[in-house]
Amino acid sequence: MAATKNGEFIRWESGFRHWVTSDGSPGPSGEGGFPAEPGRYHLYVSYACPWAHRTLILRALKGLEELISVSVVHPLMPPESWVFGEYPGATPDHVHGFDKLLQLYAHSAPDFDGVVTVPVLYDKQRETIVNNESAEIIRMLNSTFDAWGNAELDLYPVELRAEIDAINALVYDNVNNGVYRAGFATTQSAYETAFDQLFATLDQLEAKLATQRYLVGDQITEADWRLFTTLVRFDPVYHGHFKCNRQRLVDYPNLWAYTRELYQVPGIAETVNMDHIKRHYYGSHKDINPTGIVPKGPALDFTEPHGR
Numbered sequence: 001m002a003a004t005k006n007g008e009f010i011r012w013e014s015g016f017r018h019w020v021t022s023d024g025s026p027g028p029s030g031e032g033g034f035p036a037e038p039g040r041y042h043l044y045v046s047y048a049c050p051w052a053h054r055t056l057i058l059r060a061l062k063g064l065e066e067l068i069s070v071s072v073v074h075p076l077m078p079p080e081s082w083v084f085g086e087y088p089g090a091t092p093d094h095v096h097g098f099d100k101l102l103q104l105y106a107h108s109a110p111d112f113d114g115v116v117t118v119p120v121l122y123d124k125q126r127e128t129i130v131n132n133e134s135a136e137i138i139r140m141l142n143s144t145f146d147a148w149g150n151a152e153l154d155l156y157p158v159e160l161r162a163e164i165d166a167i168n169a170l171v172y173d174n175v176n177n178g179v180y181r182a183g184f185a186t187t188q189s190a191y192e193t194a195f196d197q198l199f200a201t202l203d204q205l206e207a208k209l210a211t212q213r214y215l216v217g218d219q220i221t222e223a224d225w226r227l228f229t230t231l232v233r234f235d236p237v238y239h240g241h242f243k244c245n246r247q248r249l250v251d252y253p254n255l256w257a258y259t260r261e262l263y264q265v266p267g268i269a270e271t272v273n274m275d276h277i278k279r280h281y282y283g284s285h286k287d288i289n290p291t292g293i294v295p296k297g298p299a300l301d302f303t304e305p306h307g308r
């Protein structure tokens with residue numbers, strides 16, 4: 001699961017980096033040959049995973065449900081990685097009927113020796129993985145399917161890109177991946193470093209959201225959705241399971257109201273499956289929660305009026 005160096009959690013590089021483009025020409029990385037077409041591409045996700053969650057959010061907001069089909073893995077992840085199985089909200093592998101996500105990776109690249117992760121954007125026609133890096137998949141979903149999807153919505157507008165990139169870098173290192181760096185640390189000092197950077201950044205974001213509605217001014221951008229998937233998991237999982245417990249999300253008035261506001265955007269609540277989220281983390285990481293017991297709390301109401 002987690003590679004560590006000096007007790008610090010190191011996240012692996014994603015292995016498939018091709019891009020779906022409107023005409024099939026090559027994207028910023030990888031090879032060409034993946035033109036946007038309705039019904040051709042498939043997403044493999046876990047509802048538990050914050051990175052996969054981003055892709056479900058973009059798919060919903062951009063109105064791509066009919067164009068891009070989805071399979072959802074079982075929330076419990078065995079050591080050899082994600083599997084398909086009966087569980088409320090999980091689905092079979094709709095494309096190949098595989099039992100394990102590993103089989104999809106092997107089908108795509110028989111010599112694959114990287115880490116088997118979700119999300120995966122899969123080409124049903126060429127029977128290969130296009131891309132397994134969520135940051136890139138959401139960029140594709142934001143614009144590449146605009147001939148069919150909601151072209152009005154642009155979550156990565158040209159004039160805001162520099163600012164979005166800067167916020168993303170801060171949030172990725174210290175918050176999205178920061179909670180994992182705290183939770184998977186195997187030395188006290190690595191944990192404390194991650195913990196301090198996480199809460200310093202949350203303090204900074206709390207102050208920012210006191211004077212502006214979203215991370216980049218007055219419109220929702222990709223940066224907000226990337227932060228949201230960590231915030232929505234914060235009190236139910238990261239506060240306890242990953243020991244990120246200086247304070248809870250609900251103790252930050254602006255961040256908590258902002259999380260509720262984003263949750264209440266039409267289409268988003270359906271992408272949040274708290275049962276899968278809690279089952280996955282507490283049940284899969286036996287090294288940090290050996291009994292696998294899933295806490296019943298906390299009671300959180302994301303539908304409370306947000307007042308922003």
Ligand SMILES: N[C@@H](CCC(=O)N[C@@H](CS)C(=O)NCC(=O)O)C(=O)O
Binds near residue numbers: 001012049116
């Ligand atoms: N950089 C990847 C990271 C994806 C990732 O780390 N996914 C986790 C689930 S949250 C995973 O599949 N882990 C497999 C494992 O730990 O074996 C992305 O953003 O797409």
